[in-house]
Amino acid sequence: MGGVVAILGFVLFQALTSARVFFRNVDEAVAERAELGDTTFRMQGVVVTEPAEDARGAITFAVSFNDVDATILHVGEEPSDLFELGMPVVVDGHWEDDVFVSQQILVKHSESYVADNEDRPGVGEGTDADSGVPLDDAETNDDEVSASDDR
Amino acid sequence: MTTEISPEPASKTTTMTDAVTSTGSKVTRVLGALSLVSIALLLAFGLLVSPPEIAQGDSVRLFYIHVPSAIVCLYIAFSITLVGSIIYLRNQSTFWDLMAGAAAEVGVVFLGFTLVTGMLWGKPTWGTYWTWDPRLTSTAVSFVLYLGYLAVRRLDMDPVARSKRAAILGIISFANLIIIRYSVAWWRSLHQGQTLDPRDTQLDNTMLFSFVLGVLALTMTFAWLVIHRFRIAWLEHQLEAQQLELAIAERTSQGPTGLAHGGA
Numbered sequence: 001m002g003g004v005v006a007i008l009g010f011v012l013f014q015a016l017t018s019a020r021v022f023f024r025n026v027d028e029a030v031a032e033r034a035e036l037g038d039t040t041f042r043m044q045g046v047v048v049t050e051p052a053e054d055a056r057g058a059i060t061f062a063v064s065f066n067d068v069d070a071t072i073l074h075v076g077e078e079p080s081d082l083f084e085l086g087m088p089v090v091v092d093g094h095w096e097d098d099v100f101v102s103q104q105i106l107v108k109h110s111e112s113y114v115a116d117n118e119d120r121p122g123v124g125e126g127t128d129a130d131s132g133v134p135l136d137d138a139e140t141n142d143d144e145v146s147a148s149d150d151r
Numbered sequence: 152m153t154t155e156i157s158p159e160p161a162s163k164t165t166t167m168t169d170a171v172t173s174t175g176s177k178v179t180r181v182l183g184a185l186s187l188v189s190i191a192l193l194l195a196f197g198l199l200v201s202p203p204e205i206a207q208g209d210s211v212r213l214f215y216i217h218v219p220s221a222i223v224c225l226y227i228a229f230s231i232t233l234v235g236s237i238i239y240l241r242n243q244s245t246f247w248d249l250m251a252g253a254a255a256e257v258g259v260v261f262l263g264f265t266l267v268t269g270m271l272w273g274k275p276t277w278g279t280y281w282t283w284d285p286r287l288t289s290t291a292v293s294f295v296l297y298l299g300y301l302a303v304r305r306l307d308m309d310p311v312a313r314s315k316r317a318a319i320l321g322i323i324s325f326a327n328l329i330i331i332r333y334s335v336a337w338w339r340s341l342h343q344g345q346t347l348d349p350r351d352t353q354l355d356n357t358m359l360f361s362f363v364l365g366v367l368a369l370t371m372t373f374a375w376l377v378i379h380r381f382r383i384a385w386l387e388h389q390l391e392a393q394q395l396e397l398a399i400a401e402r403t404s405q406g407p408t409g410l411a412h413g414g415a
Contacts, residue, residue: 021339115355
């Protein structure tokens with residue numbers, strides 16, 4: 001019994017203190033670029049440029065977090081239909097020089113749900129129609145503040 | 152067969168067990184009817200009446216079963232298992248031992264349903280059925296923990312020791328639910344944050360209604376299934392005790408003749 005509690009405590013301690021995270025934010029991933037080398041990791045940011053798809057199906061776009069931008073070259077599977085300018089995404093891949101080569105794009109979706117009816121056009125896609133920058137989402141984690149509005 | 156004498160007196164119930172042909176009662180029949188009606192209503196509201204979501208489209212409809220199902224298993228089912236386990240360890244109550252087991256069994260079904268509906272929802276929104284996100288991972292761990300709990304309940308061993316072990320596991324497993332609950336706050340997660348804020352004015356009324364209906368429908372269905380599952384377990388328990396008593400009675404009636412040879 002004591003052993004079980006000790007193991008559980010150890011696992012919990014490791015989980016809560018370990019530096020390993022599900023994703024790094026763009027600013028962290030850029031700062032750690034040298035150490036990361038070509039290791040595969042996940043990176044979170046908001047899509048800030050209109051994604052452009054080339055003839056071979058590779059998608060190029062930029063993501064931003066805490067005012068730091070990164071260029072993404074996505075060569076993996078087609079992302080979900082929710083992928084578009086202004087959406088927060090988690091990309092899985094590695095650095096190749098200044099470009100992040102992505103194998104997977106996961107689209108984050110907030111917990112707000114808006115009915116799709118004509119009298120509320122443009123609201124609720126998580127973006128401000130003018131700037132394409134996400135609206136303040138009070139319920140995201142503290143370290144996940146949306147990209148700054150004054151860009 | 153069991154080797155220990157059960158603390159429950161079987162004699163009182165001997166005739167009752169023989170006569171039972173159903174685990175239903177007036178209450179469960181009403182509950183069952185209400186469950187079915189509410190599920191039918193939920194299907195109507197979830198699939199037809201409620202609007203598609205502006206970004207997600209129709210996949211938002213999974214919200215009305217995924218979240219209610221998670222609420223039922225994480226907050227109701229495994230809480231009953233926790234409470235039952237604690238009470239059992241304090242006073243060896245057969246009722247609470249069996250109730251803890253019944254709630255966990257139905258709870259695991261709802262947890263599996265939560266995982267499956269979550270995966271079906273993840274593909275069209277996130278772009279993947281599964282990823283090792285903190286909430287998904289901790290939920291999968293819970294699924295395995297409660298399967299383990301159910302496995303312990305079926306171990307071929309002394310029933311009292313078995314129930315005690317199950318109760319301890321029922322309490323330990325609950326700790327992981329707290330991790331699930333706060334996973335989206337403690338760690339960076341792909342999963343949405345906490346369930347709807349009631350002050351969220353953006354939520355369409357029909358959507359909110361469908362969600363509340365989902366919670367009601369699945370809660371009633373859960374209660375209905377648990378009552379039946381508990382009654383089956385209770386009858387099994389009494390049958391075992393009764394068979395044990397018969398076996399003992401047989402042995403004691405044979406006893407004197409057997410002893411006569413060895414004696415003198």
